[in-house]
Amino acid sequence: MKIFALLTLTLFSFLAQAEPLNIIVNGSPGGTFFERSHMYAEILQKSGYDVNLINAGKTLQAANLFEKINDPTMMVWIDTLSAIRPLEATEENFVSLEYSAPLYLCNKNGKNGGTVGMPKTYVFGPIQQIGKFKPIPYKNTGAVRDAAIAKEIDFAYLNQGKAKTLESAGFSCQTVPGIKQHAIVIAKNIDLGKLAMAVSQAQNNNDFVNWLDKRNFYRQYNISRLEQLDLVLKSQDLWKNAE
């Protein structure tokens, strides 16, 4: 009986310590948002958080949900979306900068201009300095990659992962100067400093490091959370001001 009481007490004290945390999962299964969210969920659960996953599906829905929710909640996000979605990183919600990655312009025919396929969520401004392009919007980067393979566009404007696929199909890709994507973690209704430490530990987990390395994503080592935020805010402004 005593053992049972002790076990019950231990269990309750453990549950009492576990801090509740919602993680909003946006994006499709297999996408980077989806994978990152699930990795954080697994690692943060082990490090003592009582994690509850909320599947939000599309990024617009996730942004709306994040704005509305009143419980402790975190979500992975990317600064490119702040130009078109009602959500951006601020001092009040920023937790951590996860990685940076350039955007690419790929083509196969050596032209200096022409049609450029781009996901509808990207802004056109950054590539206007490179040549004279006519933008053709697609649903996502996967559709842009397919259009490039189908040879219906002269250039493909897409992210690092898809650019690597096109390179292996014989395309030559150049980075788009002056602008990068920054993958970040945001949260609300929670102690941001404490969560930032837990997230930072999660990012140093072997699985996470392997995942980032496999995709050649660049991690910002050795800078403080405020310096990270400064970097993200500047990038966010670039995206928002780009036409």
Next chain:
Amino acid sequence: MFFLLGSAAGILAGLLPGVGVLVSMILLYPIIHTAETHQIILCYMSVAAIVQFVGTIPSVYIGIPGETNSMPALVEGAKFMRHNRSNLAVGMCACASLLGSTIVVLIFIVLSSVFLDLFSVVISTSFKAILFSAVILLLIVVYNNHKWQINLLLIAFGILIGLVGESSVFNYSYLDFGVESLSTGFGLVPVICGLLVPSALFQQYSRSANAHSAQLKITQPLLAMVKHYTSVLRGSIIGTFCGLVPGVTTILSSNASYACESKLHPNSPSKKIIAAESANNSGQFSSMLPLLLFGIPITGSEILLYDMLINSGWAENQFTRIDENIEFVYQLLPWFVAVNLLGLIISWPLSKQLLIIYKLPTHFITTIVLLCIVCICAYVGNLQLQSMSYVVQFLCFACIGLALRKYNLLPAVFAFLLATELEGIYYRVYLFHF
């Protein structure tokens, strides 16, 4: 083991509306994500193949689309049911599915050397624009006793509800009227279930579905295959090419083939159901080829599969390994044949065993099925935190479906499925030419 696991998941996915290949793979994820590459592919292939066989069974016997591409089987199956010949329909579907799978393998063997060129044509906007226009034209011409005005209105309705929510080419939403749950559009499950299922159940209310279906000689479906071999061939070829179109794969395969057969043989339910089912299976196999050969997933479930493959050590960029990948697909072929034979056995001789639940009284089944569908809508909606919205959507579309039950609503449903694709395709065609 992975073969059997995938097959079992495929049976459940085929029997339960709303639980497709993607949901099955998500449920299997904890079990298979640590497996070897070929084991994961084998499991996926088993789920995807079996679901095509089994999805037909509830469509024909009780009027519930087991899969989103089972709608032609649902519509034509009802005609067989009226004559107490559901057994024949199921037998023909199973045989046509097997033949469709066999023909797509033969097409692959013949065309494997030119597959890259073929794929690059099929995924182009111009090809899609021509293909989708042809399908829309067929939808206008062939359904509802060729009453094109009715079909046109149904297609317009389908496109209208399909466009609600976020645009596929612009960063804003259409027709959401500020309602947050509409900003991401109507749900696929409530729309399909609402428009098609209650009206189909209502029409069958006074009929005893499979209980009185005439006894079937084993030779009857086989003879039907011989008699309608042109429909099998046509369905398989259309299915193979439509299966390569990203996003709509088997839905386009079965519906394009069905629409084509409806135009050629409007009064032959046998030919139509055979063509649609052979297209289903051939489309399923061809839809896997872009992923297996080039590492390009073209459906939601393949994106998940791709992720599992990457995590199990598969290289991300497969363009430099196409020859090796073709060899790999050849190695998979015997398993593909085996899973299709298993599918044939499950969906034909054993179909009644799967449907043992439907021996219950019709009113009871109808009530249970409707409740299940409401629960499925709530469950699928809950994944998006929109349970109530999905249930309300289902009820609204069920009312519309019942009100319009004297019409075949397939053109509306198909237009709904393609609406955002159509928007993107025609807008890009406009940009390319003006």
